[in-house]
Amino acid sequence: MRKAILGLTAVAMAALMGVASAQDKKVTIGVSIPAADHGWTAGVVYHAERVAKLLMAEHPGLNVIVKTSPDAASQANAVQDLATQGIDALVILPSDPDPLVNAIKEVKGKGKFVALVDRAPSTNDDSVRDIYIAGNNPALGEVAGKYIKENTPDAQVVVIRGLPIPIDQQRQDGFDKGIEGSNVKILDRQFGNWNRDDAFKVMQDYLTKYPKIDVVWCQDDDMAVGVLQAIEQAKRTDIQYVVAGAGSKDMVKKVMDGDKLIPVDVLYPPAMIGTAMQLTASNFYDQVPVSGTYILDATLVTKENAESFYFPDSPF
Amino acid sequence: MADTAAASPKVRRSWKDVDLRAVAPFVALALLLILGAFANPNFISIDNLLNVITRSAFIAIIAVGATFVISAGGLDLSVGSMVAFVASLTIMFMNSGALADPMMTLVAAMVLALAIGAACGLANGLITTVGRIEPFIATLGTMGIYRGLTTWLSQGGAITLRSPDVQSLYRPVYFGEIFGVPFPIIAIFITGALAAFVLYRTRYGRHVLAVGSNEDVARYSGIPVNRVRTITYVIQGLCVAVACLLYIPRLGSTSATTGLMWELQAITAVVVGGTALRGGVGRIWGTICGAFILEIVGNIMLLSNFVSEYLIGAIQGAIIIIAMLVQRSLVRKS
Numbered sequence: 001m002r003k004a005i006l007g008l009t010a011v012a013m014a015a016l017m018g019v020a021s022a023q024d025k026k027v028t029i030g031v032s033i034p035a036a037d038h039g040w041t042a043g044v045v046y047h048a049e050r051v052a053k054l055l056m057a058e059h060p061g062l063n064v065i066v067k068t069s070p071d072a073a074s075q076a077n078a079v080q081d082l083a084t085q086g087i088d089a090l091v092i093l094p095s096d097p098d099p100l101v102n103a104i105k106e107v108k109g110k111g112k113f114v115a116l117v118d119r120a121p122s123t124n125d126d127s128v129r130d131i132y133i134a135g136n137n138p139a140l141g142e143v144a145g146k147y148i149k150e151n152t153p154d155a156q157v158v159v160i161r162g163l164p165i166p167i168d169q170q171r172q173d174g175f176d177k178g179i180e181g182s183n184v185k186i187l188d189r190q191f192g193n194w195n196r197d198d199a200f201k202v203m204q205d206y207l208t209k210y211p212k213i214d215v216v217w218c219q220d221d222d223m224a225v226g227v228l229q230a231i232e233q234a235k236r237t238d239i240q241y242v243v244a245g246a247g248s249k250d251m252v253k254k255v256m257d258g259d260k261l262i263p264v265d266v267l268y269p270p271a272m273i274g275t276a277m278q279l280t281a282s283n284f285y286d287q288v289p290v291s292g293t294y295i296l297d298a299t300l301v302t303k304e305n306a307e308s309f310y311f312p313d314s315p316f
Numbered sequence: 317m318a319d320t321a322a323a324s325p326k327v328r329r330s331w332k333d334v335d336l337r338a339v340a341p342f343v344a345l346a347l348l349l350i351l352g353a354f355a356n357p358n359f360i361s362i363d364n365l366l367n368v369i370t371r372s373a374f375i376a377i378i379a380v381g382a383t384f385v386i387s388a389g390g391l392d393l394s395v396g397s398m399v400a401f402v403a404s405l406t407i408m409f410m411n412s413g414a415l416a417d418p419m420m421t422l423v424a425a426m427v428l429a430l431a432i433g434a435a436c437g438l439a440n441g442l443i444t445t446v447g448r449i450e451p452f453i454a455t456l457g458t459m460g461i462y463r464g465l466t467t468w469l470s471q472g473g474a475i476t477l478r479s480p481d482v483q484s485l486y487r488p489v490y491f492g493e494i495f496g497v498p499f500p501i502i503a504i505f506i507t508g509a510l511a512a513f514v515l516y517r518t519r520y521g522r523h524v525l526a527v528g529s530n531e532d533v534a535r536y537s538g539i540p541v542n543r544v545r546t547i548t549y550v551i552q553g554l555c556v557a558v559a560c561l562l563y564i565p566r567l568g569s570t571s572a573t574t575g576l577m578w579e580l581q582a583i584t585a586v587v588v589g590g591t592a593l594r595g596g597v598g599r600i601w602g603t604i605c606g607a608f609i610l611e612i613v614g615n616i617m618l619l620s621n622f623v624s625e626y627l628i629g630a631i632q633g634a635i636i637i638i639a640m641l642v643q644r645s646l647v648r649k650s
Contacts, residue, residue, distance in 0.1 A: 036472020038572050045472065164626060190618055190625050195573050200566070201371060205618040208364040209356065222474075222571065229567055233491055250476070315473025 027089070027284045028063045029055075030082035032075055033273060034095040035068040036315070038194075039222050039248060043270030043316030044093060051274035055281050062281060072096040076103040089113035089280045093273055097121040104128055113283055115276040130283075132293045133276045135268040137167045138174035139298035140219070143266045144243045145178020147300060148215050152240060154183045155214035158206045160192040160199055160223055171219055187213065192223045200226030207234045214240050221248035221265065228261060246270075247301060247309050248316050256306040265301040267309060270316060272296055340643035341589050341605040347642065348612050348635075355620035366498055368615045369608060370490075373500035374399070374559045375578060376607035379585035380511045380600060381437075381555025384548040385451075386586050387515070387598030389528040392440060392552050393455040395582055397462035399575035402432050403560040404466050404475045407570060411478050418481040430557045436462065437553020441546030459579070467572040476569035483568055490565040500562045504604060507558060512600040514551075524548060529596030585610055588639060609639060 031052065036042035045068055052064040067082060069075035072095050080103065082090060090107050092114070094100040101121040105128060108114045116129035124132060148155055159175070162168040172189070179186075187210055192199035199218060203226060206213065216239060218227050224244035231239055244251055245266035254262040275296065283290045301309050352359040359365075378395050385392045406429040415421045436458070443454040469475065477483050492499045515521035523544045526534040535541050564570075587593060588609055589602030613635045617628045 035467075036572075037467060039473050042470075042472030161625070191628070195576070196567050196569070196571065197574070201614070202618060204367050204371070205364075205615055208358050208361070208367065209619050225474075225567055225569065250474075315471040 025059075025284065026061045026063075027059070027281075028065065028085070028087045029089045029091060029277065029280055030079075030085070030087035031064060031066045031273070031277060032078050032082060032090065032092045032094075033066070033068055034075065034093065035070040037070070039316040040246060040268075040270050043248070043314055044273050046311070046314045046316065047271040047274045048277070051271075051277045055277060059281065059285055062285075064277070069095065072099040076100055079103040079107060083107050083110070083112075087112060088284065089115065091115040091117065091273070091276050091280050093117040093276075094119050094121075101128060113280060115280045117273055117276045126291070130291045131276065131279055133272055133279070134295055135272055136295050136298045137170040137268075138177070140245050140266050140268050141171035141174030141176075142178040143174075143298045143300050144217055144219070144245065145175040145180075145184075147178075147243060147264055147266075148217065149179045149182040149184055152184070152214055155240070156185050156187050156210070156212060157215045157217055158187050158203075158210065158213050159189040160202050160216070160218040160227065161189055162192070162194045162220060162223075164191065168219075175217065192218065192220075192226070194220050194222060196222050196226040198226070199223035200230050203227045203230035204234070207231070207236055212238050214238065216242040218242060219245050221246045221251040224251060224262070231261070245298075246316075249311055249314055252301055252306050252310045253312075255301055255303055256310060258303055263302075265306075267297075267299040267301055269296065269309070271311075336646045337590050337643070338599055338602060340646045341599075341602045341609065341639075343646060344588075344639040344642050345605050345609055345612070348609060348616070348639070352612060352616040352619070355616050355622075359616060359619050364615070364619075366501070368611050369504075370498045370500045372607045372611035373504050373562050375581045375585055375610065376504045376604045377507050377555050377559045377562070378552075378578065379582040379589075379603045379607050380507055381552035382582045382586050383511070383589075383591055383598045383600055383603045384515065384524060384551045386583070386591055386593060387528045387595055388524045388545050388548045389531065389595030390444060390545055390548060391451045391455065391583075391593075392549060393452065393579045394436070394440060394459040394462055395552065395556050396575035396578035396580075397459045397466065398433070398436050398553065398556045399560055399563065399578060400466040400570055400572070401462040402429055402436065402557055403564050403570045403574060404469050405429075405432055406560060406564060407475050407477050407568075408469065410482050411475075413479070418479065418485050421479075421482055422485055426561055429560050430554060433553040433555075433557025433560065434550050435553070436556070437550040438546065440553070441549030444549070445542040445546050463572070466570070466574070470570070470572055472572055474569045474571040477564065483565075486565040486568075488565075490562055503558065503562060507555065508600055508604050511551075511555075515598050515600055520544070520547070525596055525598060527595075528598075581607075581610055584636065588636060590643065610636070 031048050033044050033048055034041050036045045048066050052066050055064055056062055067078045069078045075095055097119045098121050114129040115131045118134050190202050192202045216227055218224050221244045224242055227242055241263050242261050245268055247267045247269050251265045255265050279290045282288055406425050409428055410421055410425045415424055440455055440458055443449055444451045523539050526539055527541050527544050585606035586603050589606030590599045591597055613632050617623055623631055
């Protein structure tokens with residue numbers, strides 16, 4: 001009997017303390033992301049570290065550990081290391097989701113909160129994660145297509161694709177949907193491998209091949225660098241504008257400055273890692289339901305809203 | 317009558333003197349030009365050809381260096397990463413603002429690029445010769461090192477030339493022309509001429525080929541094998557640096573993916589140009605021709621309308637093999 005009363009008081013006290021010191025609740029969030037090997041992942045690393053600082057300043061009891069890994073195998077090890085450090089939640093942007101699914105499931109199996117970002121394994125359900133946050137690849141193409149359709153309904157467009165992988169195809173399909181029902185004509189589609197130098201070559205050849213090009217859709221800010229250089233070299237004035245995407249600081253800056261060739265940019269933000277971290281923290285501190293799937297819009301960055309997407313200190 | 321009889325064997329002999337192996341890459345190039353003209357009439361326009369040859373400059377110049385390394389029996393897989401590394405350090409130097417005057421900055425940066433390139437090459441050379449590590453493994457290692465350092469320097473993002481003064485001063489090095497010939501094309505031929513002189517007309521050049529054809533015989537003949545080999549890697553490093561000097565003004569920036577797979581393109585150019593991978597033979601002009609062939613194949617694919625974008629890689633591979641077969645058949649006839 002005494003034991004039971006003691007137990008009850010302990011429970012009550014714990015509950016009271018829980019309410020009283022919700023702000024100081026000790027929570028550890030582990031963040032596992034790929035190492036910065038190109039512009040976009042460099043942005044992911046930057047934003048993960050930025051948001052980690054913000055969150056820790058906001059919640060004194062919160063500890064956020066950010067770990068980067070160069071490949072799937074070392075990321076699996078990093079996840080295990082985080083788990084042994086006693087994390088309460090894992091936020092992960094897997095470099096390659098399928099090989100990492102078991103490592104993630106193990107963390108989830110121990111009753112930890114798991115937030116999965118951007119890349120989904122083949123089975124993406126609540127056995128793997130609590131929340132899933134991703135950008136919208138079809139919309140990235142569709143937003144670009146719609147912009148071209150509205151502004152230049154009779155445009156002759158050349159398209160520079162990324163690599164022959166599914167997300168590239170989704171973007172192409174989205175683009176086709178975006179320009180549907182207009183006179184926008186696609187002259188050509190070739191792969192630029194999301195690489196500046198390759199995009200420069202492809203654009204040079206397009207300029208040789210087609211005497212009149214109205215719009216270039218190159219889908220990616222890195223490739224836009226090469227495209228702009230090729231147009232400048234050829235001194236061609238028929239190209240009205242270039243639509244890129246992702247939201248790198250250089251291109252967003254051009255949009256902000258009102259560059260004629262880069263009037264807009266389509267967002268596929270590396271800052272989505274921050275969204276996932278914020279939601280994860282909310283799960284512990286704010287008593288709001290967060291479980292579910294979040295697809296971020298492929299927002300059109302224009303001169304009016306560019307400032308809120310401009311991070312001058314980011315490497316990307 | 318007697319004259320013609322006397323002349324004809326002479327003519328025949330002079331035809332035999334022409335080394336078909338050396339001519340073969342140029343025949344392949346000519347065939348490609350004809351094919352290209354059929355694919356798209358714009359192909360044969362001066363503007364397009366100048367574009368294509370200009371942008372082949374990086375691979376051509378790197379491949380000239382690779383000709384030295386390969387004909388001495390070595391191999392350098394690190395050149396693509398080295399381009400990224402040397403170019404990144406050079407841009408960072410120009411951004412540092414160490415010298416106030418833009419012209420001085422540019423000249424100092426160019427000297428620095430050459431010094432870094434030579435140092436990177438020297439490192440490769442010493443690891444293979446003094447360290448006695450197979451060149452494949454040694455340069456695979458440095459390939460990772462140079463790439464990794466570049467990624468670290470850029471924090472995964474891009475390193476961009478910031479000063480607009482230096483940029484406008486530097487831009488003509490890629491985009492400028494002398495008498496209508498783009499500067500990078502002139503750079504290719506100057507590099508080629510220098511390299512051909514060193515390889516064919518100097519004692520060092522003969523040592524390179526001797527070391528490549530038989531290392532032991534070369535050693536017994538008193539050739540300092542290790543020194544000769546090490547210097548080939550330094551030459552390769554210098555060529556990489558020259559390629560960087562042309563590369564930087566094009567986009568004014570580098571990223572972690574700069575120069576990715578360029579080592580394979582350079583080696584392909586060398587082999588398509590008629591240099592044997594096992595060493596002992598070096599063909600500078602063939603190598604440059606090989607680099608043109610690689611770039612032109614890509615250009616024809618893009619300009620033609622009948623190839624699906626998914627098949628470009630396969631057709632490029634097939635054309636390279638066919639070009640090699642044409643070469644072989646010419647050689648067999650001789």
